[in-house]
Amino acid sequence: MSAHGSVDPRFETARLDRRLFGGFVEHLGRHIYDGIYEPAHATADADGFRADVIELVRELGVSTIRYPGGNFVSGYRWEDGVGPRDQRPRRLDLAWHSTETNEVGLHEFADWLDRVGSDLMLAVNLGTRGTQEALDLLEYANANADTDWTRRRAANGRHDPFAVTMWCLGNEMDGPWQLGHRNAEDYGKLASRTAKAMRMLDPGIELVVCGSSASGMPTFGSWERTVLEHAFDDVDYISCHSYYQEMGGNAQEFLASGVDMARFIEAVSAITDAVAATKKSDKRIMISFDEWNVWYLHNDNGGQNDKPKETGWPVAPRLLEDQYSALDAVVFGDLMITLLQHADRVRSASLAQLVNVIAPIMTEPGGIAWRQTTFFPFSITSRLAGDRVVRVPVDAGTFPSERFGEVANVNAVATVDDDGVSVFVVNRSLTEAADLRLDLSGVAAEFGRDLAVVEAHLLHEDDMYAANTLADPERVGVRPLETTLEGAALTVALPPVSWVAVRLA
Numbered sequence: 001m002s003a004h005g006s007v008d009p010r011f012e013t014a015r016l017d018r019r020l021f022g023g024f025v026e027h028l029g030r031h032i033y034d035g036i037y038e039p040a041h042a043t044a045d046a047d048g049f050r051a052d053v054i055e056l057v058r059e060l061g062v063s064t065i066r067y068p069g070g071n072f073v074s075g076y077r078w079e080d081g082v083g084p085r086d087q088r089p090r091r092l093d094l095a096w097h098s099t100e101t102n103e104v105g106l107h108e109f110a111d112w113l114d115r116v117g118s119d120l121m122l123a124v125n126l127g128t129r130g131t132q133e134a135l136d137l138l139e140y141a142n143a144n145a146d147t148d149w150t151r152r153r154a155a156n157g158r159h160d161p162f163a164v165t166m167w168c169l170g171n172e173m174d175g176p177w178q179l180g181h182r183n184a185e186d187y188g189k190l191a192s193r194t195a196k197a198m199r200m201l202d203p204g205i206e207l208v209v210c211g212s213s214a215s216g217m218p219t220f221g222s223w224e225r226t227v228l229e230h231a232f233d234d235v236d237y238i239s240c241h242s243y244y245q246e247m248g249g250n251a252q253e254f255l256a257s258g259v260d261m262a263r264f265i266e267a268v269s270a271i272t273d274a275v276a277a278t279k280k281s282d283k284r285i286m287i288s289f290d291e292w293n294v295w296y297l298h299n300d301n302g303g304q305n306d307k308p309k310e311t312g313w314p315v316a317p318r319l320l321e322d323q324y325s326a327l328d329a330v331v332f333g334d335l336m337i338t339l340l341q342h343a344d345r346v347r348s349a350s351l352a353q354l355v356n357v358i359a360p361i362m363t364e365p366g367g368i369a370w371r372q373t374t375f376f377p378f379s380i381t382s383r384l385a386g387d388r389v390v391r392v393p394v395d396a397g398t399f400p401s402e403r404f405g406e407v408a409n410v411n412a413v414a415t416v417d418d419d420g421v422s423v424f425v426v427n428r429s430l431t432e433a434a435d436l437r438l439d440l441s442g443v444a445a446e447f448g449r450d451l452a453v454v455e456a457h458l459l460h461e462d463d464m465y466a467a468n469t470l471a472d473p474e475r476v477g478v479r480p481l482e483t484t485l486e487g488a489a490l491t492v493a494l495p496p497v498s499w500v501a502v503r504l505a
Helices: 050-058 071-076 106-116 130-144 148-155 182-203 223-233 255-280 326-341 375-386 443-447
Strands: 002-006 010-015 023-024 064-067 091-093 099-100 119-124 166-169 206-209 235-242 286-294 346-352 359-365 369-371 388-391 398-401 405-409 412-416 420-427 434-439 453-459 485-488 489-494 500-503
Touching: 002 412, 010 119, 010 398, 010 405, 010 500, 023 286, 050 106, 050 359, 050 369, 064 326, 091 119, 091 326, 106 119, 119 130, 130 148, 130 182, 166 182, 166 286, 182 286, 206 223, 206 326, 223 235, 223 255, 235 255, 255 286, 255 326, 286 326, 286 369, 326 375, 326 388, 326 398, 326 420, 375 420, 375 453, 375 500, 412 434, 420 489
Parallel strands: 002 434, 023 064, 023 346, 064 119, 119 166, 166 206, 206 235, 235 286, 286 346
Antiparallel strands: 010 388, 091 099, 359 369, 388 412, 398 405, 412 420, 420 500, 434 489, 453 500, 485 489
16 A cells, blocks of 8 residues: 655644653562562672663663552552561562562662663552551652651661652552552542642652543543542642553454554543633643553453462462564554654653563573563664654555544654654554655755654564564564655655654754
8 A cells, every 4th residue: 555644843742751651660470579680690780680681671761660569559568668678578469469578679679770770650559558658658758858757768778868759649549459449539539638748748749640540441531530620739640551452363453552542542631621621720630651551461261360370479470471472562662653642641651561571571580581572662762752742644544443443554653853853653454565655845844954864673574473482582673674765755665564663864
């Protein structure tokens, strides 16, 4: 098929907040233990962190990392993770039916973030705990005063505050699976009280209130409205969570996942703006899409993979260790394009998660660490994305979707900065290649000089279910993409089920 589009800086939609390239680390499965932390590993540093994993996380380019959960946080006592390690209690984690050793807590994780070059985003427990415990953690983490909590922080090795800017008011409180689950009315009141108290302690923080844990939740919409009727004036962001998987072998429908994400974002934006209107406020609540990924949570028989196979309460069991295919990576790349397309409202996003657990990075205890297929769209987009997001209209026809009607075959977005332009494109068609011709005359006019392609990457496999494994960790990767640039017209060939990134300078 032929495809035509244009990139023009005058179609700017938003200034890009780098927190869009955030991640998520939860005490879940082998994410912490045998993932980022393995003291016996050959590459482990003096604090027990795997240097090979640190290098891969740096390459991935995550900006801000949400911690420590997730479902885990709703039963977590943060005090268990500070102080001398040999005095920390072992606890049962009800969320993932595991034993938490508390070897890694706030101090260790913050030190790890310093190594990988990411900022900390903390979630407070509003499941089994409340406002006072959130204040205690905030004082311990951020206060610059002489108090009992700050003295404990100093005694534990950190005199200066952690200076955490972004805080989540609980996690997925709409979900019946969540410890301390509440209805929207009760949670909205608790979130408002807690937010007001936290701002009295530290007025400079940014607060994220829980939105729906999925757009398919029966309370979606009404949850957001009710929660914000209570907490609108007290918070800056509302969260969105969404996961995608191929169901029933319907790969073409799976390739339309970005449409679902876009509609979710647009619906939440509309609801928050409606609440603003009723309050006669010009304030805009932004979105923290702080959980998103491809996740094979449900198998075709309706089962779930979120409980350990081991009996009892194992430490660091293998949980949610999905193996990602080239198809998954293309859908993943399209989800990243969708987030960029909505950067006017999505100011923060957290890929869930980073290591071993539905992750772009996998490790083997005592062995190697490797990149999954989804690693490549994230790392390349994070590295190449510029300061300003630009809409890229593309005419390439459509395919029929059972859920979404007619869906565009080709989806694209661009970013512009002082040095050039980056273009990210996905071909969602299962069967048709596309010859995409992009008019770059608007970009050339802004820069006042000729453009040149400096990088061009293609992610595509003839076998779209090919994956990187322990036995073959480099089976799938990106390859150089052939492009043609004639004047201000860029032409790229897009195979079916493909993702590409092109940098021009």
